[in-house]
Amino acid sequence: MPSLFDSIQLGAISAPNRVLMAALTRGRNSRDHVPTEIMVPYYRQRASAGLIITEATGISRQGLGWPYAPGLWSDEQVAAWQPITKAVHEAGGRIFTQLWHMGRVVHPSFLGGAQPVSASATTAPGLAHTYDGKAPYTEARALRTEEIPGIVDDFRRAARNARAAGFDGIQLHAANGYLLDQFMRDNSNHRHDAYGGSVENRIRLLREVTEAVAGEIGADRTSVRLSPNGEIQGVDDSQPEVLFTAAAKALSEIGIAFLEIREPSAPRNDKMHPTILRPPIAPVIRDVFSGPLVLNTGYDGVSGQAALDSGLADAIAYGRPFLANPDLPHRLKVGAALNQDDEATWYSRGEQGYLDYPFSIDAKTRG
Template sequence: MGPLTRGRATRDHVLTPLMAEYHAQRASAGLIISESTGISRQGLGMPFAPCLWSEEQVEGWKQVTAAVHGAGGRIFSQLWHRGRLVNPDFVVGAQPVSASVTTAPDHAHTYNGEKPYAQARALRIDELPGLIQDYRLAARYAIDAGFDGVQVHDANGYLINQFLRDGSNHRRNEYSGRVGNRIRLLREVTEAVVAEVGAGRTAVRLSPNGAIQGVDDSDPETLFVAAAACMGSMGLAFLALREPEPHGTFGTSNVAPVAPGIRKVFTGPLVLNSGYEAPRAQAALDDGRADAIAFGRAFRANPDHPHRIQDHLALTEGNVATWYKQGPKGYVDYARAPG
């Protein structure tokens, strides 16, 4: 089960019993990747999002991981920093941070409605060790909370992705310019997480596609193949790729698929994600393009999604209006199929 933002935590970003029920209902996925989980106050910018920077949040997550394990599943925590996609409302008026001085397009969702994104400032070199430490500490908190592992979120236009792509990284130092430099922050964060919790408990998520949330790259094939090769040298648990077809959740992907090139250089388990239905997923496994497929949106309204695939049963259509609302409606009230 791929990561799915649901917005059911408290305003203090603490998990609730309702969230434990939701995840336990979907434990037949085998492995659940948690919804994006903030590593720090600086990186948080989504209402009612869960986080992992305090003991109270660790205690909240313990009820979720225990429920998933009790139902026979496994769960990884996805570690997240939104970078320039953080509205100042979430950080007591502070300016958001990014690779460079840029402004994201569109609007941020806040507790006070939609607001334009603010211009981000460039993170200083001397701030990066603290950022890396935030990832390391969040990874430790995740294991303390009972997670089976963690996934570093380097996809969909968030902070590490903003460093990775030349459309948002205009720096003039060792974290910019050539591909090897732009990969550096991803490498350093992942190395820190591996050092803290072990390579076998560490995964990474990439989105080797065209422009996403205003972040683009002039040569995604070269960039993401190099990033995957770097990740492959660490012996990770798996590498997950979100690579949408031409009409994906975050708009269109106007570049050729990069996954085939990544498959050649990343020899560990490779997980593909975005818009898969059962026949196409099975074909990707059969011809060796992937070792697993992560399903996302289908799990929202089908807690028994694996059973429905196995028995060729119809999927329930989800109610988009309830995806990010609080409360049980459209969250834990979807029925399982008979049988």
């Protein structure tokens, strides 16, 4: 069985190890969603990952509702990403961007007061992060059928921009209760057109977006993230195994580079990971998805290697451990202690808790 530190082919990407950096929202962009200079050393520091997947990046103003998160719909944003991808490449790394439409989880304050959109007229639970603090979500309006090709085009344009920005590929964020997930799950999709009702209809938008992106940059540079097990941000499904195996099978037929499954390795109970009571779905997805399968959430070096040894995963995507440990692959390989991340600085604006986590003494990679 391979180790976490063996190379792997992820579509067109030759990754030197199987310790991938998962997407981590950090809030260091401008208010206009343009990457800033301090993001250059941040991503360069983490270039030893088998593959970096950037923080979730908006495909359009309509789809982005997180303060100081990045976008990829304008020439200014493309230009600001270029020194970041260049720095990663110069440090020997590989980097994908994760493309995001948040759907109903966009507060109207990001839209000039306009109503957010979703599969159906529903409201996300809880409070939104806004530039003026937390505020209740509002009801989204259902996208009209004739509007949906425009959403697909927005993803296609963002993929084209990602290529111009120097990214090696993209990951579609179809997880965590955002727009593509809102279309897939039956408690948030109440449509009666070609995008609602049956499982095949509910995964239609995911399939169309994936095909559009693959047509723009190649299926071998396209990946997808799913979160199949349990309710998240208010979305859930009555038959998740049926739904997500159908989605994985469709993605396998498209021939994407890899599929990332965000499913806790052990029970968790926090804001983004409610306690999971259902059996894991990743093993069933493994049976229908023919490409590399990447698992995410709650793994350490030991449990990550165990997932590879069991044959359940081909690689592991690490989130929070990479936040505080820019040299994570090295630390896992030599058994070095891990830095503890500071939650107070996850989304703050400066270098503290962003650029100042120390490397281990004998790590080769430096920021």
